[in-house]
Amino acid sequence: MTAERVWTADDAARMLRAPVAGDDKYTRGVLGVATGSEAFPGAAVLGVEGAIRAGAGMVRYLGPATPTGLVLHRRPEVVLGEGRVQAWLVGSGMPGAADRTQTDQQRVGLAFNDGVPVVADAGALDRIDAATAPVVITPHYRELERALDRSSAALTAAEIAADASTAAARAAEALGVTVLLKGATTYVAAPGAEPISVALGTHWLATAGSGDVLGGILGAFVAGGTDLIGQRGHDALAELAATAAAVHGLAGVAASAGGPIAALDIAHAVPAVIAGLLRGGGNPPR
Numbered sequence: 227m228t229a230e231r232v233w234t235a236d237d238a239a240r241m242l243r244a245p246v247a248g249d250d251k252y253t254r255g256v257l258g259v260a261t262g263s264e265a266f267p268g269a270a271v272l273g274v275e276g277a278i279r280a281g282a283g284m285v286r287y288l289g290p291a292t293p294t295g296l297v298l299h300r301r302p303e304v305v306l307g308e309g310r311v312q313a314w315l316v317g318s319g320m321p322g323a324a325d326r327t328q329t330d331q332q333r334v335g336l337a338f339n340d341g342v343p344v345v346a347d348a349g350a351l352d353r354i355d356a357a358t359a360p361v362v363i364t365p366h367y368r369e370l371e372r373a374l375d376r377s378s379a380a381l382t383a384a385e386i387a388a389d390a391s392t393a394a395a396r397a398a399e400a401l402g403v404t405v406l407l408k409g410a411t412t413y414v415a416a417p418g419a420e421p422i423s424v425a426l427g428t429h430w431l432a433t434a435g436s437g438d439v440l441g442g443i444l445g446a447f448v449a450g451g452t453d454l455i456g457q458r459g460h461d462a463l464a465e466l467a468a469t470a471a472a473v474h475g476l477a478g479v480a481a482s483a484g485g486p487i488a489a490l491d492i493a494h495a496v497p498a499v500i501a502g503l504l505r506g507g508g509n510p511p512r
């Protein structure tokens with residue numbers, strides 16, 4: 227068992243900032259989103275919804291026709307196509323290498339080659355070697371097993387489940403990325419740092435698309451946190467990731483009120499959770 231720091235709602239509140247008079251959509255952070263596919267178009271909608279509800283200044287979406295249409299139908303705020311962004315969210319609802327189309331290859335490559343931080347999920351986990359800036363990955367246990375397969379720290383999903391804290395720390399070290407390892411307790415580890423545990427949610431969060439929403443929340447925080455990441459690198463990325471897991475967990479609790487939830491319900495609960503954290507953290511919303 228690796229020693230770990232327990233992330234609290236107060237810790238999350240300290241990481242959040244309400245916009246100020248000098249802000250505009252760009253200073254708040256533009257998130258590029260390359261997620262979803264013809265097979266999993268919903269993952270794109272869920273990630274974009276998470277990002278917008280978590281306060282991204284703007285979202286740019288890049289993807290195939292079906293997810294593009296759904297994203298724009300649900301969120302006309304979204305801008306389509308390539309452009310300048312502060313961070314990328316890539317891979318949710320995308321196939322791995324064997325089934326990737328040429329356009330999928332291109333949009334994953336674009337995200338990793340853009341020189342800005344990347345949140346990598348699901349179908350992008352096998353491309354982290356191409357990164358040109360800090361990366362945070364968001365695997366569940368099976369995805370981490372696959373990501374570690376060719377590394378010096380191979381672990382089975384059962385071994386990861388048996389000691390997720392140590393697995394997250396080993397993975398961060400071996401892969402050179404910040405790892406947000408999803409589960410009932412989520413563990414976040416930056417390379418060489420003590421892992422952080424986050425357990426502020428409800429077991430009702432174990433529902434399809436829940437992790438896709440988390441990717442969007444984290445993407446928004448990373449896009450808005452590039453100054454912090456520039457100053458403190460992976461340590462800042464890990465704290466932003468722990469904060470995303472905390473907000474996601476608390477949003478699940480708020481949405482559930484003791485009963486079942488759908489993934490979109492989590493996203494819808496995020497603004498009130500952030501407002502509550504900002505109030506509790508002594509930083510009143512404007």
Ligand SMILES: NC(=O)C1=CN([C@@H]2O[C@H](COP(=O)(O)OP(=O)(O)OC[C@H]3O[C@@H](n4cnc5c(N)ncnc54)[C@H](OP(=O)(O)O)[C@@H]3O)[C@@H](O)[C@H]2O)[C@@H](O)CC1
Nearest residue numbers: 266267268269270317318319320348349368369434435438
């Ligand atoms: N709305 C959307 O667009 C959504 C899109 N999503 C996107 O989907 C992608 C894949 O994500 P994932 O986590 O499902 O992938 P993965 O780790 O390969 O797991 C497969 C494992 O599950 C098991 N299994 C399957 N069915 C089972 C069953 N009935 N009962 C029991 N076991 C069952 C299966 O076992 P097997 O059948 O092989 O024995 C295998 O071990 C990813 O890109 C994600 O973003 C999701 O977020 C959902 C919402």
Ligand SMILES: Nc1ncnc2c1ncn2[C@@H]1O[C@H](COP(=O)(O)OP(=O)(O)O)[C@@H](O)[C@H]1O
Nearest residue numbers: 366408409410428429431432434435436437438
């Ligand atoms: N038993 C559980 N209790 C609390 N949270 C859970 C539980 N199981 C999963 N979660 C959370 O739900 C989300 C599931 O994400 P993921 O496995 O990627 O699902 P999906 O691919 O369907 O989006 C993660 O944020 C994870 O931490």
